[in-house]
Structure formats: C-alpha cells, structure tokens
Amino acid sequence: MSGSTFSTVLKTSPRYIDIAANAHGEEKAFLALQALKRLRDGSPHLVEVGPGGGSAVAYLASQLASDEHHGTGVRLTLVEVPGVASGSLVDAMDEFNRAGGSCQLVTGFAQDIGTVLGEPVDVISTSALLHEVYSYGGGYSGLHAVMRTLPTVLRPYGMFAYRDVYAVKASSLHDRSLQTYTSRSWIKFLRLFVPQYLREGTHPYHSAADMVVCRQNSRIVPTDQLDERTAVVVTAPVGIFREVQRHYITLRGTGSTRSTATSGSTTP
Numbered sequence: 001m002s003g004s005t006f007s008t009v010l011k012t013s014p015r016y017i018d019i020a021a022n023a024h025g026e027e028k029a030f031l032a033l034q035a036l037k038r039l040r041d042g043s044p045h046l047v048e049v050g051p052g053g054g055s056a057v058a059y060l061a062s063q064l065a066s067d068e069h070h071g072t073g074v075r076l077t078l079v080e081v082p083g084v085a086s087g088s089l090v091d092a093m094d095e096f097n098r099a100g101g102s103c104q105l106v107t108g109f110a111q112d113i114g115t116v117l118g119e120p121v122d123v124i125s126t127s128a129l130l131h132e133v134y135s136y137g138g139g140y141s142g143l144h145a146v147m148r149t150l151p152t153v154l155r156p157y158g159m160f161a162y163r164d165v166y167a168v169k170a171s172s173l174h175d176r177s178l179q180t181y182t183s184r185s186w187i188k189f190l191r192l193f194v195p196q197y198l199r200e201g202t203h204p205y206h207s208a209a210d211m212v213v214c215r216q217n218s219r220i221v222p223t224d225q226l227d228e229r230t231a232v233v234v235t236a237p238v239g240i241f242r243e244v245q246r247h248y249i250t251l252r253g254t255g256s257t258r259s260t261a262t263s264g265s266t267t268p
Helices: 014-020 025-038 055-064 087-098 110-116 130-136 139-153 184-200 238-253
Strands: 045-049 075-080 102-107 121-127 154-163 176-181 213-216 232-237
Touching: 025 045, 025 055, 025 121, 025 154, 045 055, 045 110, 055 075, 055 087, 075 087, 075 110, 087 102, 110 139, 121 139, 130 139, 139 154, 176 184, 176 238, 184 232, 184 238, 232 238
Parallel strands: 045 075, 045 121, 075 102, 121 154
Antiparallel strands: 176 232, 213 232
C-alpha cells in the first residue's frame, strides 16, 4: 500500500467502527455528561470529536431521555474525519434527536477544529484522541496544534472532557527490548508493516539507537526480507513493538487475518 493508506483504511472501515471499536459508551460519555450537568445554559452546545460508531452518542441519548435530563435541548455537533462512515452512528444520532436534543455531523480533523466549528461551544468531548493525533496527525506538532486550538473554541468557563486508556508508569518507549515471533502471520505483518512505518510514518524513532534488528537462524536479516516460515528474534525500542502490536490487532479485528499472537520474552 502507498502513502498513508495502511494507517487509516482499516481503522475507518465500517466493520471496525460499527463493531470492533464501538463499545464503552458510558465510559466515553461520562465526563461529557458531568460537564453538561454543571452548565447553566438551557441549550448547551456539546461537541464530540471522533464519534466512531456512536456508542457515546447513544448513551447520551438514553440519559437525555430520562426524567432527569429530558428537555435540556442539548445541541450536539459530531466532528469526524473525512471518509469515515458508520451505520451505527446514524442510528445513534436518530436516538439523540428523538430524546429531545439536536445532532449534526460535520467533517474535519481535530487539529483544524477552530475552523471546523463556526462558533464557540460549551463542552468538547473526545475519547482516546490524543494518541491517534500523535500517530497520524503530525506527532508532537499535531498534539500542540490541538491543545493550542481547544481554548479558542470554548466559551468562557467551557470544559474539555477527555477520556483515554490507562497507561501504566513504565520505561521510556525508546528503551530497547527483545521479542520473539513464531507465528507466520505475525512475521508476515512485521515484514510488511515495519519498513513502511519507519519509512513513511510520523514517529520519533530516528536515531541509531532506535534501529530495528531482526535475526533468523542467528543471522541479521533486513525486515523486508524476513522468511515467514522461520522464527524471528527482534531487538527494537519498546514503542515500535507497541505500534506493531496495536496495528496487528486492528487488522485482525477487521477479520482480515485470523492468526493468534506471538510468543516472546517481552510484552510491548
């Protein structure tokens, strides 16, 4: 695959968005709901960046339909990247509108939210966005762009409600580790993914100390020449193993491959 297709096509497929990644709506919407409760505006404007399959939208709709929240007239604007389509999100939007709110979907990138939104808003809510911006939106420069822009699109005393996965306190992502891969599908994925990620992706692994070294039968082999039939021992930064693992799981979650995980001396 060429360009940035590999990093986005699978994550934007309807099957992945509607099924594999569409869960935990209560968790995703919890902070947004708490922020709405604190607002005095009778018609608050809430923005969700990256609604995906709409699990958070559906949960918000269920809360608005309850006696406690019914009739609040919440205006919800959903910001999704161009080209992403989700049938379950359309259903969730319909639920939200029936619950007494109003919902619209616009396209754009998180880094450009200042131009995507036409007016200041009360609450911006998003789930697991920042590490995606880092991976696919320009690294640290993309993160800085988002964090600089957010205050400019919030009304005075507006709130940014952010939820992400838990990250344990651990070693630097540049610390080197060793991993053994024996599954043919994982070795094939290493051969296809790692060279393109290091060549074309936005990542911080540019120094000599970040080099990926693969060995098969005790001999160093270029990653793009790995033999899928032979176990491979890889020495690389922890962060690269993490990228390999999460992209492989994303690929497997779409049904494109069915193999199981590796056996290894470390877990990225």
